[in-house]
Amino acid sequence: AQSVTQLDSQVPVFEEAPVELRCNYSSSVSVYLFWYVQYPNQGLQLLLKYLSGSTLVKGINGFEAEFNKSQTSFHLRKPSVHISDTAEYFCAVSESGNTGKLIFGQGTTLQVKP
Amino acid sequence: KAGVTQTPRYLIKTRGQQVTLSCSPISGHRSVSWYQQTPGQGLQFLFEYFSETQRNKGNFPGRFSGRQFSNSRSEMNVSTLELGDSALYLCASDYLSGGRGTDTQYFGPGTRLTVL
Numbered sequence: 001a002q003s004v005t006q007l008d009s010q011v012p013v014f015e016e017a018p019v020e021l022r023c024n025y026s027s028s029v030s031v032y033l034f035w036y037v038q039y040p041n042q043g044l045q046l047l048l049k050y051l052s053g054s055t056l057v058k059g060i061n062g063f064e065a066e067f068n069k070s071q072t073s074f075h076l077r078k079p080s081v082h083i084s085d086t087a088e089y090f091c092a093v094s095e096s097g098n099t100g101k102l103i104f105g106q107g108t109t110l111q112v113k114p
Numbered sequence: 115k116a117g118v119t120q121t122p123r124y125l126i127k128t129r130g131q132q133v134t135l136s137c138s139p140i141s142g143h144r145s146v147s148w149y150q151q152t153p154g155q156g157l158q159f160l161f162e163y164f165s166e167t168q169r170n171k172g173n174f175p176g177r178f179s180g181r182q183f184s185n186s187r188s189e190m191n192v193s194t195l196e197l198g199d200s201a202l203y204l205c206a207s208d209y210l211s212g213g214r215g216t217d218t219q220y221f222g223p224g225t226r227l228t229v230l
Contacts, residue, residue, distance in 0.1 A: 013151075020215060030150075031219060036221075041223075042223055042224075043118075043204055043221035043222050043223045043224050044204065044206075044221040045221070046218055046219075046220070049217070049218060051217055078135045078170050078222075088123075090157060092157075097217075098170070099208060099217045099218065099219060100145050100164065100170050100208065100219075101147065101162055101170040101172070102147070102149075102158035102159060102164035102168055102206075103159065103161050104149075104156060105156075107156060
């Protein structure tokens with residue numbers, strides 16, 4: 001079985017500052033990793049995913065994440081945030097090749113202040 | 115290409131009733147997954163259907179059921195509603211052929227169910 005821990009429930013940050021949202025996972029099998037964003041009253045939108053290959057993954061809206069197998073982490077980063085990045089961010093894991101079942105972390109609310 | 119659509123968007127029911135939610139996947143997508151989102155439990159996987167067969171199942175009671183039709187549209191049903199079933203129910207789809215596809219789930223906007 002897999003599990004995901006998002007270490008921060010809320011992250012306040014000023015506009016144009018860098019941000020890191022932390023995610024650790026646990027699994028006994030090979031996994032795929034994902035970051036999704038959810039804006040109020042909307043569904044989830046994929047930011048980026050790691051399936052295999054390069055451990056540094058670039059996504060939409062200037063976000064990137066690095067897969068660290070030894071530390072079982074997949075932290076999300078952005079060098080300069082905007083007010084429009086204010087949203088809830090979810091890290092998720094699935095078994096490799098079985099992406100029909102995603103296990104999500106509890107979410108991190110990113111609050112970008114002017 | 116149209117995204118994942120879910121109907122209805124909002125629903126109010128009373129305890130003991132049953133409810134059916136509908137999900138139309140992106141055209142060409144054959145896998146449909148359902149999730150429940152609540153403030154307390156977060157996002158939890160309910161089940162996944164592929165080619166009208168349930169492929170994966172989460173840890174929910176038997177009151178939660180689903181099905182998929184030949185056109186890949188899916189429905190989920192909750193019988194004997196409880197207050198704790200109030201949640202946002204999200205549907206996601208993926209293209210799968212021969213077991214592989216985009217390895218990405220695309221989510222709909224959700225159905226907000228309120229149980230009174």
